[in-house]
Amino acid sequence: MAGIKPSGPVVVTFREVERILAGREAVDNIQEAAKRDLEASPVQKAAVMAAMGQVLTKLRQAEAQAGAQVLSAPHDGPASRLQSLIASGEAADLTFEPLATGGFEAKFDTEDWFGWASVAWAKLKHLVPHPMLRPARAVAEQVPDNARIALVGDWGTGLYGAPHIATAIRNDPDPFAMLLHLGDVYYSGTTTEMQQRFLDLWPKRREAVIRALNSNHDMYSGGDAYFDRTLSEFEQEASYFACQNKHWALIGLDVAYRDHAIDDEQVAWLERILAKAGDRKVILFSHHQLYSHFESQGKKLWTHPRFGKILRSKRIFAWYWGHEHRCSVFEEPDPAFGLLARCIGHSGIPQSREATRALPRATGKSYERAEWRRSPAQTKEGNALPSVVVLDGRNEFITSEEDKFSPHGYAVLTLDGPVLMEQVRDPAGRIIYEKQLTQWR
Numbered sequence: 001m002a003g004i005k006p007s008g009p010v011v012v013t014f015r016e017v018e019r020i021l022a023g024r025e026a027v028d029n030i031q032e033a034a035k036r037d038l039e040a041s042p043v044q045k046a047a048v049m050a051a052m053g054q055v056l057t058k059l060r061q062a063e064a065q066a067g068a069q070v071l072s073a074p075h076d077g078p079a080s081r082l083q084s085l086i087a088s089g090e091a092a093d094l095t096f097e098p099l100a101t102g103g104f105e106a107k108f109d110t111e112d113w114f115g116w117a118s119v120a121w122a123k124l125k126h127l128v129p130h131p132m133l134r135p136a137r138a139v140a141e142q143v144p145d146n147a148r149i150a151l152v153g154d155w156g157t158g159l160y161g162a163p164h165i166a167t168a169i170r171n172d173p174d175p176f177a178m179l180l181h182l183g184d185v186y187y188s189g190t191t192t193e194m195q196q197r198f199l200d201l202w203p204k205r206r207e208a209v210i211r212a213l214n215s216n217h218d219m220y221s222g223g224d225a226y227f228d229r230t231l232s233e234f235e236q237e238a239s240y241f242a243c244q245n246k247h248w249a250l251i252g253l254d255v256a257y258r259d260h261a262i263d264d265e266q267v268a269w270l271e272r273i274l275a276k277a278g279d280r281k282v283i284l285f286s287h288h289q290l291y292s293h294f295e296s297q298g299k300k301l302w303t304h305p306r307f308g309k310i311l312r313s314k315r316i317f318a319w320y321w322g323h324e325h326r327c328s329v330f331e332e333p334d335p336a337f338g339l340l341a342r343c344i345g346h347s348g349i350p351q352s353r354e355a356t357r358a359l360p361r362a363t364g365k366s367y368e369r370a371e372w373r374r375s376p377a378q379t380k381e382g383n384a385l386p387s388v389v390v391l392d393g394r395n396e397f398i399t400s401e402e403d404k405f406s407p408h409g410y411a412v413l414t415l416d417g418p419v420l421m422e423q424v425r426d427p428a429g430r431i432i433y434e435k436q437l438t439q440w441r
Helices: 014-022 024-036 042-066 077-088 113-124 162-170 191-199 224-233 264-276 305-312
Strands: 093-098 104-109 146-152 178-181 209-212 241-244 248-252 281-285 316-321 327-330 340-344 371-375 378-380 383-385 388-392 410-416 419-425 431-436
Touching (some): 014 042, 014 104, 024 113, 042 113, 077 104, 077 191, 209 224, 248 264, 264 305, 340 410
Parallel strands (some): 316 340
Antiparallel strands (some): 241 248, 327 340, 378 383
16 A cells, blocks of 8 residues: 555655664765754764664654554754654655554655755754744633633644544533643654644634743744744743633743753743742643653752742642643652642544553542553652553554553543633543542641
C-alpha cells in the first residue's frame, strides 16, 4: 500500500530517520550546507553537527521507551525539528504506509539531497525564539462563579484518543466556561502542525473562552506558530493569563519559554495578580511539572527566589500540569508547598505502562471505575512527595498494541461557588474518577 495519500496524521519512525541518516548523502550535504552558511559562526556549526550526532540516539531512546512504532518525540529540539521536516515532505518526495498502531508512516526520498540538506540545516541550526507575548496589565479576566473547565494536555497529535476527546468535549450537553490546552503540538509545533494537528481539530464551543499554554515542543520550532497563530486564533493576549470569580483565581503560567523554568517579569506579574486575589483559592496551570514520581523534577521552579517564596507560602491551592504523558492524582497536599498536584498530560501521546503496570491497584470509591495504581510517598531531589494514584490499563485507540500503553483522557473542573469538583474522563467522556477537593483545605 505504499504511495497512498494519507488520510490521517503522519508518523516519523526511528527506522525511517535512521535510514535517511545512514547514507552519506544526508550528512555530507548538511555539512556542505553548513560550510556555505556565511552567517553562522564556527561555534554554531560545530554545535549543530554535534547535535546531529545525538539525533539518532535520542530518537532511538524515545521509540524504545514507547515500546512500539507510534508517534514518539524526544525532549530535544534538533530531533523534533528533523521529525517535523521529514513529516512535512518539504524539499523531498514522500510516500506513505499505514501503521498498524494508527497514522501513516512517512517514507522519504529525494533526488536533490543538497536542496533537502539546505532546508534541514536551516531548521537544525539555532533558532531565534519568537518574543514572548506578555499581558499588558496584571488584571484577571472574569469567569462565572459557576463554571466548568475542560483540561487537555499533550493533545496535539491528531491521533489515538485525541480526536475522540475533541468529539466528547464538543458534544458535551453542559456548557463550558473555558477550554484549556496544557501544551505540546507535535513534533515541533510548526505552522503546518499547529494547524493540522491542533487548530483544525480543536473542539471549539461558542460559549467557552479558549486558552492554550506554551510548551517545549511548541518552542522547538521557535514558537512562531504558537505566538502568532494559536494565540491570535484564541483571542489570547499572552502566553500567561489570569481569570477569577468570587471564590477562585485561575492562573496559567508559561514555564516553557525558558525550558521548565520561569522568568522574573512573569513572577512580578504573578505577585501583583496574587495581591489582588484577596482570599480567593488559587489554581495554577502549566505545561511542565513541579515534580513527579516518574519523570524529571521542576527544580528551577522551586529554587527561583521569588517564585519559590510564593510556593513556600502555601498560597497555591492546586496545580494542574501536563508534559508527562500520564494522568496522576497526588493524594494529599505536599508538605513543602501545601498544594494539590495533578498531571493531565494523557490526552494524545502514547505512554508506556512499563513504570506503572506492576504498581498495586488503588482502592477506594474514587478509583472503582477504571484501573488506577498507587505509587507510595517518596523523596525526589530533597522534596517529600505524597503518594500518587496513576491511571493505568489498556489504550484501546492504539491498535495492535493496546496492552502496552495507558489510556488517554482529559479532565473537567467544576467550580460551584466555593466548591471545586474535579473529574477525569475517558476519551468518550465517561467519568472514571471524581472528587471534591475543598474537603482537604
